[in-house]
Amino acid sequence: MPxxxxxxxxxxxxxVADMIASKEMAEIHAVLAPDSLTSYVMVExxxxxxxxxxLEEIPHARGMVPGTSSMTEVEHFLSPTPDVEGIAEGDIVExxxxxxxxxxxxxxxxxxxxxxxTVELYEATVPIPVTVRGDQIRVxxxxxx
Numbered sequence: 001m002p003x004x005x006x007x008x009x010x011x012x013x014x015x016v017a018d019m020i021a022s023k024e025m026a027e028i029h030a031v032l033a034p035d036s037l038t039s040y041v042m043v044e045x046x047x048x049x050x051x052x053x054x055l056e057e058i059p060h061a062r063g064m065v066p067g068t069s070s071m072t073e074v075e076h077f078l079s080p081t082p083d084v085e086g087i088a089e090g091d092i093v094e095x096x097x098x099x100x101x102x103x104x105x106x107x108x109x110x111x112x113x114x115x116x117x118t119v120e121l122y123e124a125t126v127p128i129p130v131t132v133r134g135d136q137i138r139v140x141x142x143x144x145x
Contacts, residue, residue, distance in 0.1 A: 001029060001044050001045075001046075001071075002044070002045070002047075002048075002068035002069075002070075003042050003043065003044045003068060003069040003070065003071065003073075003074055004042070004043045004044075004045060004048055004051055004064055004065070004068055004069070005040050005041070005042060005043075005064065005065040005069065006020070006040065006041045006042075006043055006051065006055065006061055006062075006063070006064055006065070007039060007040060007061075007062040007063050007064070007065060008039050008040065008041055008060050008061055008062060009039070009060040009062065010038060010039050011038075012060035013033040013037070013038070013039065013040065013041050014033050015060055016033070016041050016058055016060050016061050017031045017032070017033035017041045019058045019061075020041065020043060020051075020054060020058065020061075023054055025050060025054070027045055027046040027047070027050040028043060028044070028045045028046075028050065028051070028054075029044040029045060029046075030043070030044040031043050031044075032044075032074070032077060032078075034077035036077065037077065040065070042069070042074055042077070048064060048068075051064060052064060082112055082115050082134060083115050083133065083134025083135040084110050084111075084112055084115055084116070084117055084134035085112075086139065087107060087110060087117060087134065087137070087139055088107065088110075089107050089108065089109065089110060090106065090107060091106070091107045091139050091140075091141065092104060092105075092106055092107075092122075092139075092140045092141040093105055093106075093107055093117075093119060093137040093138060093139050093140060094137065094138050094140050095119070095130075095132060095136060095137055096136060096137060096138050097132075097135075097136040098132060098136055100121065100130060100132075103121050103122070103123065104121075104122040104123070104140065105119035105120055105121045105122055105130070105137075106119060106120050106122065107119055108120050108129060115133060115134045115135075116131050116132065116133055116134065117131070117132055117133075117134055117137060118130070118131045119131075119132065119137065
């Protein structure tokens with residue numbers, strides 16, 4: 001099944017994807033608006049003529065990119081990246097949520113399976129290990145840089 005790329009206005013990818021999906025046509029099988037792909041929506045359909053017809057009615061849709069893609073070319077957009085990706089042991093982070101919000105800490109351990117990070121608070125008198133979710137921290141300084 002061919003996958004077609006539709007060019008959109010920047011930051012309108014989800015709107016365009018929702019409008020295409022709301023058409024509920026049998027010829028359109030799937031619509032994908034990946035966060036990591038700006039100004040494009042991927043549409044799995046029987047052929048491009050049905051998409052071109054629909055795009056005439058959708059604001060923020062700028063047209064189709066010539067050619068098709070295969071599932072192997074877009075499957076990396078389908079698996080979510082863990083929140084702990086890009087974080088390394090020893091990094092200095094700031095907690096951006098939870099009871100220690102605003103505190104700085106050093107990463108001690110990373111559990112990619114659970115998407116959790118164990119950090120040690122900087123300004124505590126006694127070193128306190130705290131385990132938080134990967135989306136609750138922001139890297140300030142990395143040893144790798």
